[in-house]
Amino acid sequence: MNSRSSLYIATLVVFAVSLSFLPASAAGKLEDMAAHALNCGVSSESVEQIRGLSSAGASEDAAVAVLSPLLNACVDQLPVSPLEIRLSEGVTKRVPLPAISVALEKQLASFRLAREILLTTTGSLNESALEVVGNGVGKGVVRSDFEAFATEFGKQPVEVFLTGLTMVSLQGQIDYDYALTQRILEKGIQAETLSPDWQYFVRVVLAARKHGIEDRIIADAAVDVLDKGEPVSSVLPELGFTDRDLAGGISK
Amino acid sequence: MSDRNEDRLLDAEIIKNVRRMPEESVPFDFSNKVMAGLEPKTPSVWLRLKLWLTGPMSLTFTPLQTIPALACLIALVMLGAMQMGGSVLDEGVRLTTVQFSLSDTNKAARTVSVIGSFNDWKTEQSTMWYDDKHGKWILEAKLPPGDHEYMFLVDEAKLVSDPQAAMTRDDGFGNKNSILFVNGDHEQPI
Numbered sequence: 001m002n003s004r005s006s007l008y009i010a011t012l013v014v015f016a017v018s019l020s021f022l023p024a025s026a027a028g029k030l031e032d033m034a035a036h037a038l039n040c041g042v043s044s045e046s047v048e049q050i051r052g053l054s055s056a057g058a059s060e061d062a063a064v065a066v067l068s069p070l071l072n073a074c075v076d077q078l079p080v081s082p083l084e085i086r087l088s089e090g091v092t093k094r095v096p097l098p099a100i101s102v103a104l105e106k107q108l109a110s111f112r113l114a115r116e117i118l119l120t121t122t123g124s125l126n127e128s129a130l131e132v133v134g135n136g137v138g139k140g141v142v143r144s145d146f147e148a149f150a151t152e153f154g155k156q157p158v159e160v161f162l163t164g165l166t167m168v169s170l171q172g173q174i175d176y177d178y179a180l181t182q183r184i185l186e187k188g189i190q191a192e193t194l195s196p197d198w199q200y201f202v203r204v205v206l207a208a209r210k211h212g213i214e215d216r217i218i219a220d221a222a223v224d225v226l227d228k229g230e231p232v233s234s235v236l237p238e239l240g241f242t243d244r245d246l247a248g249g250i251s252k
Numbered sequence: 253m254s255d256r257n258e259d260r261l262l263d264a265e266i267i268k269n270v271r272r273m274p275e276e277s278v279p280f281d282f283s284n285k286v287m288a289g290l291e292p293k294t295p296s297v298w299l300r301l302k303l304w305l306t307g308p309m310s311l312t313f314t315p316l317q318t319i320p321a322l323a324c325l326i327a328l329v330m331l332g333a334m335q336m337g338g339s340v341l342d343e344g345v346r347l348t349t350v351q352f353s354l355s356d357t358n359k360a361a362r363t364v365s366v367i368g369s370f371n372d373w374k375t376e377q378s379t380m381w382y383d384d385k386h387g388k389w390i391l392e393a394k395l396p397p398g399d400h401e402y403m404f405l406v407d408e409a410k411l412v413s414d415p416q417a418a419m420t421r422d423d424g425f426g427n428k429n430s431i432l433f434v435n436g437d438h439e440q441p442i
Contacts, residue, residue, distance in 0.1 A: 089373040093403075093411060095425045103424045139421060170399065173421065200399070200433040203418050 040074040062097040069104040078111040110138035121150035136169030145178040166199035180219040188226040347394035357387035364389040368402025401429035
């Protein structure tokens with residue numbers, strides 16, 4: 001073997017070795033990630049949906065970027081189902097994949113923040129609570145509201161805790177001052193009259209606001225109703241509304 | 253005590269005399285004559301019913317004859333499930349019947365579907381039907397408790413928020429999702 005042949009062989013060996021260090025192709029990456037996602041517990045329907053997008057012309061990298069937050073949520077033992085539903089929403093609404101990816105990463109970050117909030121305030125994790133707080137912070141509710149609530153009411157029974165947490169989330173989404181929500185919750189918990197139907201008290205707030213009633217007056221009425229042990233449907237009559245259907249008789 | 257002894261003696265005397273009597277053969281057709289002399293006795297309705305209920309009986313039928321009976325049975329079961337209406341227990345979750353409607357007096361749309369978090373934003377089985385009388389698109393659905401996000405999908409392309417919704421939320425994709433609150437047995441009343 002002359003020196004030139006040796007040089008060729010050496011070059012080929014170096015080339016082959018360097019190839020093995022190159023990142024896997026995007027298609028390979030997607031398949032690898034899909035396998036990991038399925039093993040972890042991401043639904044086959046979601047994985048197939050992403051594979052379908054890829055084979056329908058979306059770039060492999062874009063598909064990987066969409067699958068990645070699903071896999072990460074699963075690995076971190078955070079709720080995956082809300083992200084899967086979000087993926088379907090984006091696909092049905094024909095949202096470009098990069099935008100879906102951004103939305104999923106944002107939702108994943110919200111769940112991570114929710115986990116941190118719950119663990120640092122109550123010391124425990126409840127999946128339903130995690131979803132409520134995760135969805136809430138994702139929709140703009142400030143973390144200090146959840147922290148204040150969880151610190152004050154973290155020792156309450158689960159049902160009461162979840163009812164209150166949902167109220168903090170939904171009322172926070174319409175910028176109802178947490179101090180008012182806190183007053184309502186304190187009365188309901190002290191009087192032991194905060195039943196689960198109070199979690200959608202936000203509807204009362206929205207209906208009353210439409211008629212120009214101030215948030216503080218709505219809170220006063222809620223506190224009175226809770227003090228009397230009456231249901232949430234008594235708040236509007238307390239505010240002077242009649243019993244007629246304010247939704248215009250249309251059920252949705 | 254003495255009366256009893258006298259009775260026993262009398263019984264013994266009668267038995268003795270009977271045994272001493274000469275034997276004669278039974279007249280011909282004696283049994284039939286005796287039976288003919290008795291009045292026929294009809295059992296009461298209750299006795300006949302009891303006999304019918306407790307007596308063994310057998311039914312014979314062909315496989316073909318069972319088809320109508322099975323069809324009736326299935327129809328009854330389905331009817332029963334439908335009669336349960338708005339409160340159906342499905343794997344422990346209480347479902348509530350809610351109605352979506354979108355006004356369209358001139359029937360400008362060709363098709364309208366309700367897509368939302370409750371059906372994974374899928375258009376399958378969420379197509380609304382047009383109510384000519386009221387000029388609106390209608391769909392009834394059974395939903396679990398929760399705050400559900402949804403939109404109307406018009407002509408499979410245009411996304412429309414529900415103008416009747418109590419609350420809307422930015423979907424992060426440039427649209428407003430409508431919010432529906434379902435609380436146990438009913439849509440949350442206010």
